[in-house]
Amino acid sequence: MTVSRLKDIPGIGVDKMGDAADAEHNRNILRLENLDTDLRPPAEAIARTHAAIDDDDANSYLPFVGQAALREAVAARMRQSAGVRYDPHTECIVSAGGLAGVLNVLLSILEPGDEVVLTDPTYAGLINRVRLAGGTPKFARLVPGIDGWRLDLDSLAQAVGPRTRALLVMSPSMPSGFVATAREWEAIAAQCRRADAWLVYDAAMERIVFDGRPAIQPASLPEMRERTITVGSVSKEFRMIGWRVGWIVGPASIMADVRLTSLSNVVCQVGIGMPGATAALTSNDDGVARAVAEWQARRDWLLAALRDLPVIRPDGGWSLLIDTERLRLASDEASRLLLAxxxxxxxxxxxxxxxxxxxxxxxxxxxxxxRLADIRARVRVAWGV
Incomplete structure (x- = not known):
């Protein structure tokens, strides 16, 4: 019998699609189902990781909160991106990937039944972690249009109530590519202040923004440093998915509890991964700008190739959405036809x-x-449109 904490967690779907594609052993398959990338990590990060394999200090549980050099690099990044200072010793913890950090934060701030406001759509893994931590997800709508995705501010206000403990926001967001504007971030911050709630900011794709849009760090907004818990990682911006290194940054008032949760959950991070992550964060050539330019070029190609289909423009991130119901196709059937x-x-x-x-x-x-050159012809074969 399934335990109660899992009864409303359906999974994420990506694992099943990835398994189905792998089972075909067909190199012609376009792998558009999961957030891998073919772009290489920073060269210095790879070199430092190779060296770490022979470094006995990297083969250790200690320090449990993560290597000091990495925490200092994360704090320096926060000073640069948000203009906000954090103590790397009391206000920063390294996690075994960003999502482990998100779960540890939620376990540290939620009582059973507390509500967490997320955008709709959002990454299923975030919704599932709210439920695992005993919380109840509430949703603020993202509205698709010719200007991409916009946050429905009335829906946001309606989602916030007496039991709201946190708003969990990703920008750019998976799967939509929604990038919050300054006005939308201020509305989110205002709701946090009104509800006396935390803002848990998933910053995994913070700098992957297109068309010159600014990357806004919500901890920099008025009265938000003490309300914002930022969770980042090297997985997306630095193309270091397999390293499983992330971080949590927030006010000392909550980070002591997050430290206790982290010790009680994953215990420690990937020792040989942290020197490479430090190298990525401190490198003079992290390759992020070049990678973003390449991902934007791929986005632009897909938008042009699929322009006669109901595609919503992403303003950042790694993915875009197609509204298959407007084509009178259920999304699971549309997915099945694409692969078959x-x-x-x-x-x-x-x-x-x-x-x-x-x-x-x-x-x-x-x-x-x-590889994407014939995508429109493939879609026509699959869907007949």
Missing amino acids: KADVAATPMKGWGPQAGRYVRFVFANEPVA
Whole structure:
């Protein structure tokens, strides 16, 4: 019998699509189903990781909160991105990937039944972690339009109530590519202040923004340093998925509890991964700008190739959504047809928010434009449109 904490957790769908594509052993399949990337990590990060394998200090549980050099690098990044100072010793913890950090934060701030406001759509893994931590997800709608995705501020206000303990926001957001504007961030901050709630900011893709949009760090907003817990990682911006290194930064008033939760959960981080992560954060050539330019070029190619289909423009991140219900196709059936008829692996968004089930996600981080060249013809074969 399934335990109660799992009864409302359907999974994320990506694992099933990835397994189905792997089982085909077909190199012609376009891998648009998961957030891998073919772009290389920073060279210095790779070199430092190789060296760490022979470094006995990297083969250690200690320090449990993460290597000091990495915590100092994270604090320096926060000074640069947010203009906010954090003590690397009391206000920063290294986590075994960003999502482990998110779960440890939620376990540290939620009582059973507390409500957490997320956007709709959003990453199913965030919704599932709210439930694992005993919280109740509430949703503020993202509205698609010719200007990409916008946050419905009335829906946001309605989602915040007496039991709201936190707002959990990702920008750029998976799976939509929503990037919050200054006005939207101020509305989010105002709701946090009104409800006396935490802002848990998933900053995994913070700098992956397109068309010159600014990367806004919410801890820099008035009265938000003491309300914001920022969770980041090297997985996306630095293309270091396999390192499993993330961080949590927040006010000392809550970080002592997050430290206790971290010690009680994953215990410590990947020792040989942290020197490479430090190198990425401190490198003079981290490759982020070049990577963002390449991902934007892939986005632009897909938007042009699929312009006659109901595609919503992402303003950042690694993926875009297609509204298959407007084509009179259920998203799971649309996904099945893509793989069976057109060698395209793409994940349906059921479980990624109340309105997300109508969409199929195309990830453009792992396939170059040359491989995407016939995407419109493939979609036509699969869907007949």
